[in-house]
Amino acid sequence: xxxxxxIFAANNIIVIFMARLIYRTPDCDMNATSVIKMYEDSFRRxxxxxxxxxxxxxxxxxxxxxxxVARVHIxxxxxxxxxxxxxxxxxxxxxxxxVAFFGVYTYGxxxxxxxxxxKPGNVHTLVNHSEAKLLxxxxxxxxxxxxxxxxxxxxxxxxxxxxxxxCRSKELENAMATLDECFDKKYPNGFTKDDIKYExxxxxxxxxxxxxxxxxxxxxxxxxxxxxxxxVNLKFACGVLxxxxxxxxxxxxxMAHMFxxxxxxxxxxxxxxxxxxxxxxxxPKILFDAFAEEKPKLIITVPLVIEKVIxxxxxxxxxxxxxxxxMAIPGINRIIxxxxxxxxxxxxxxxxxxxxVGGAAxxxxxxxxxxxxxxxYTVGYGSTECAPLxxxxxxxxxxxxxxxxAVPGCPVQVFSDAPGNVGELxxxxxxxxxxxxxxxxxxxDVIDPEGWFHTGDLGTIDKQGxxxxxxxxxxxxxxxxxxxxxxxxxxxxxxxxxxxxxxxxVERERKLVALVYPDYDAGKSAGLNQQQVxxxxxxxxxxxxxxxxxxxxxxxxxxxxxxxxKTPKRSIRRGLYK
Numbered sequence: 001x002x003x004x005x006x007i008f009a010a011n012n013i014i015v016i017f018m019a020r021l022i023y024r025t026p027d028c029d030m031n032a033t034s035v036i037k038m039y040e041d042s043f044r045r046x047x048x049x050x051x052x053x054x055x056x057x058x059x060x061x062x063x064x065x066x067x068x069v070a071r072v073h074i075x076x077x078x079x080x081x082x083x084x085x086x087x088x089x090x091x092x093x094x095x096x097x098x099v100a101f102f103g104v105y106t107y108g109x110x111x112x113x114x115x116x117x118x119k120p121g122n123v124h125t126l127v128n129h130s131e132a133k134l135l136x137x138x139x140x141x142x143x144x145x146x147x148x149x150x151x152x153x154x155x156x157x158x159x160x161x162x163x164x165x166x167c168r169s170k171e172l173e174n175a176m177a178t179l180d181e182c183f184d185k186k187y188p189n190g191f192t193k194d195d196i197k198y199e200x201x202x203x204x205x206x207x208x209x210x211x212x213x214x215x216x217x218x219x220x221x222x223x224x225x226x227x228x229x230x231x232v233n234l235k236f237a238c239g240v241l242x243x244x245x246x247x248x249x250x251x252x253x254x255m256a257h258m259f260x261x262x263x264x265x266x267x268x269x270x271x272x273x274x275x276x277x278x279x280x281x282x283x284p285k286i287l288f289d290a291f292a293e294e295k296p297k298l299i300i301t302v303p304l305v306i307e308k309v310i311x312x313x314x315x316x317x318x319x320x321x322x323x324x325x326x327m328a329i330p331g332i333n334r335i336i337x338x339x340x341x342x343x344x345x346x347x348x349x350x351x352x353x354x355x356x357v358g359g360a361a362x363x364x365x366x367x368x369x370x371x372x373x374x375x376x377y378t379v380g381y382g383s384t385e386c387a388p389l390x391x392x393x394x395x396x397x398x399x400x401x402x403x404x405x406a407v408p409g410c411p412v413q414v415f416s417d418a419p420g421n422v423g424e425l426x427x428x429x430x431x432x433x434x435x436x437x438x439x440x441x442x443x444x445d446v447i448d449p450e451g452w453f454h455t456g457d458l459g460t461i462d463k464q465g466x467x468x469x470x471x472x473x474x475x476x477x478x479x480x481x482x483x484x485x486x487x488x489x490x491x492x493x494x495x496x497x498x499x500x501x502x503x504x505x506v507e508r509e510r511k512l513v514a515l516v517y518p519d520y521d522a523g524k525s526a527g528l529n530q531q532q533v534x535x536x537x538x539x540x541x542x543x544x545x546x547x548x549x550x551x552x553x554x555x556x557x558x559x560x561x562x563x564x565x566k567t568p569k570r571s572i573r574r575g576l577y578k
Contacts, residue, residue, distance in 0.1 A: 026238040027245050028270040034200035035208070035230050036106050038270055043069075044193045046272035049246060052095040053276045055290050062272070065099060067191045072103025074182050075162070078175035079154065081133055083108035083199075086210060088127045089159070090114040091138020093255050093277045096159045098265055100136045101255070105208075106198045112210045112222075113256035116280070120144035126212050127153060130222060130437065134172075137165070204228035204430075210437055211258050213384040222437030225258070228430040229387035230266070236407050237267040240394065242353045245272030247297040250290050250349075252278070252305065257567075258388040259359055263300050281570075284308065291349040299352055302359040302570045303366075306377070309347055310366045311498065312522070314340060318369060327372065337373035344375060354395050356380060360571050361469060361488065364401070365496040371400055379403045381467060383455055385446070386410070386431045390455070391467045402466040407431065413452070414461055422470050425459050426452040458486070475574060477507045485512070485552045493547070497540050498522050499533050502564055504572055511555040514541070515577060517563055534559060 027045075032038045043066040053059035060068070081087065087104045089111055091097050104111045112130045114123055116138060127135055127150045135156045137145060145156060147166040155167035157176075164176045175182075187195060201208070209225040241263075243249065249268050253260030268275050276294045278286060287305070317323060318340070327333045345352050355377040362379050370377055378395040381403035382388035390412060393404035406412040410431045416423030432453045435443035446454050458470045471486035487505035494503040494514060501519040505512055516537060523533035537557060545553040564572040 027272055028238050030235055030239060032235075033204065033231075035227050035234065036108070036198045037200045038234070039102065039106055040196050040198040042270050042272065043196050046245065047193050049272045050274040051269060052098045053274060054095045055250075055276050055278050055286075055294070058095055060095065062269075063193070065102070065269075066193070066196050068099045069103045069106060070187070070191060070195065071162070071179060071183055072100065073107045074186065075175050075179055076104070076107050076109060076134075078178070078182060079134070079169065079172040081107075081109055084110065084207075086110045086112050086130050086132040087134045087136060088112040088114055088130060088132040088153075089136050089256070090116055090118075090123055090141050091136075091159045092116050092140065092279045093251055093260075094138070094159065094279065095277060096161075097138070097255055098275070098277070100159050101261075101265065102269075104136075108199055108201070110207055110210055112212070113261060114212060115254060115256045116141050117254075120146065121149075124149040126222075130210055130212075201227045204231060205434075207434060209258075209261070211256075211261070211384055213258070221439060221442055223258070223384045224434035224437050225384075225387045226434050229433065230262070232407070232409065232430045233262050233387050233389050234267050234270060236389065236392075237263060238270055240392070241267070241298060241356070243268065243271055243273050243298045247273045248276060248294050249273060249298055249300065250276050250278065250287075250294050250296045252281070252287070252301050253359075254281075258384040259382065262388060263356075263358075288347060291347065293349075295349040295351045297351055297353050299348055299355045301355065301357060303357050303362045304570045306355060306357065306370075307363050307366050307495075309344060310369055311363075313347075314344065314369060315365070316498070318372075333372075341373040341375050344373075352376075354378065356392075358382060361403075361492070363495050364492050367400055381457075381469060383427075383453075383457075385433045385453055385455075386427055387433070389431065390425075390427055393466070399462075399464075399466050402462075402468050404467065405465040406467070412461065412467060414459065415454075416460075420460060422458050422460055425455045425457045425467070425469075427455060428452050472574075477512070487512075490514070490544075490548070490552060490554065493544050494540075497537070498526070499528075499536055499540070502560075502572065504564060504574065504577055505554070506578055508578075512552065513556055513558055514554045515558045515560055515564075517560040 029038060029041060043062050046062045049062050050059055051062045051065045087109050089097060089100055101111050112132050114126050133154055135150065135153050136159050137156055138159050142158060142165060147156060154169040154172045156165045158165050167173050204227045206227055207224050208227040208230050211223045211225055213221055213223050249264060251264040253264050255261050255265050264275060276290065278290055326336055353376065357377060358380045376395045378393060378398040380389065380392040382390050389407055391404040391406050410427060410429030413426045414423040415426055428451050435447065456472055456474060458476065460468045471488040475487055477485040477487060490505045491503050494500050499519050499522055500516055502517040504515045506515060518533050518537060520530060520533060541554055541557055565576055566572055
């Protein structure tokens, strides 16, 4: 039986959200029924604004973006690619990737973003499984591609310059050879904003993007994202996220993942904002150099980025005895908190209005510090299968430990037997996928006959509609007497330790073991050698066990010599570790 605890209170809050959305008056058509037509309108209206940039590299306006998109349209048409055909994209985050995506998307073909971190064999498999007609590929990925392993594609095109790298189609070969000539013939007086004419999608239920998810467990699946799901997500983002024309976002998330695609490419370009790309996940120095130079107004990221700043720069200062005394004095705490808050904002470029965290839970101790200093942040919740947003709330209304409330029109319920009990979160509405591509069994496993998508996430919903994630249902460990153990909650305690970089809790022979990747750099800064770091960690294990019930105590630590393998959201691939 599904019990929807807190859903009616959530609906009341949605009314408040809609009032805020109307008040904000975003710079895009909130009544639009076609996502593709929204981009036609945006590219025209923001013609002279900067659209895309590579950090310390090329920068292009909406005018140049639209021109390059038009070239892709001509290429696809002359190569015999039809509306509804699939085109795979595999490369690191670059301006060229964004151009290729919009070229495919606004043509009416189906983009198939593939993570460039996948091994060549995985890329071959996904290209074949998707039935893609073309592979548009980055230079690094190209080196590992074996054309014969993808027998159904017409050819491989390099994203960097749209050059043809492999071909088995005379039509494609001719289309590439005559591209410049055909473009000049179609636009003899030059390409103008009046030439931006895109055909709208025929039905919002049609497939818009085929996104191969790379979760922390199991094999990747092809999520069929319809236009209606994109429409819900993009309109909501344009209505509530604090960004407007002429402002900048620094892209941290991979665009081949739904989180990055929706919120660090698609939504910004409806508002006349710009996106600066850093390639793959950069070093901390490059990342903060980019923040300093680009001065983003909005930062959308995974917890890792803000947690690194807090744990390395802020937490050691705030844990000093004198600082604790000062932070307990009314008035003084506001002054000190304000200075710390400004220091963090300066690290993000100095002009940030809000930081949005998604993809994983935020560390509890880090969150306490952010609350103390009144830092403008909020935590959202989503899933690739929901394109991706499920819940969000403005930072001024955000509740610590939550991940916002259900987005309007997409209710969330808890599969639970009593109010307040932890249960699986279920989602319904226009944001839910069509299903998994060519995998009806997997689709039936997650979408029930009533249309509810079973997220696999465990959580609760309070009386005001705020959602609290407790863990993954697949990760839950059953205790010796039937107790529910959520490893993420124990991991969160370990992640508060200064000498822990990463941790994963697993069950072995009915005992809990913590796999730990130590932060030796932090130890070195504290004057500790490797053996002393390990000794401290063992002492910490005993202290944490004193705070845990007997059935969820850690029996031993297993020290890792290298980082865990991660998904693009920087979540540990739990399925690889037992």
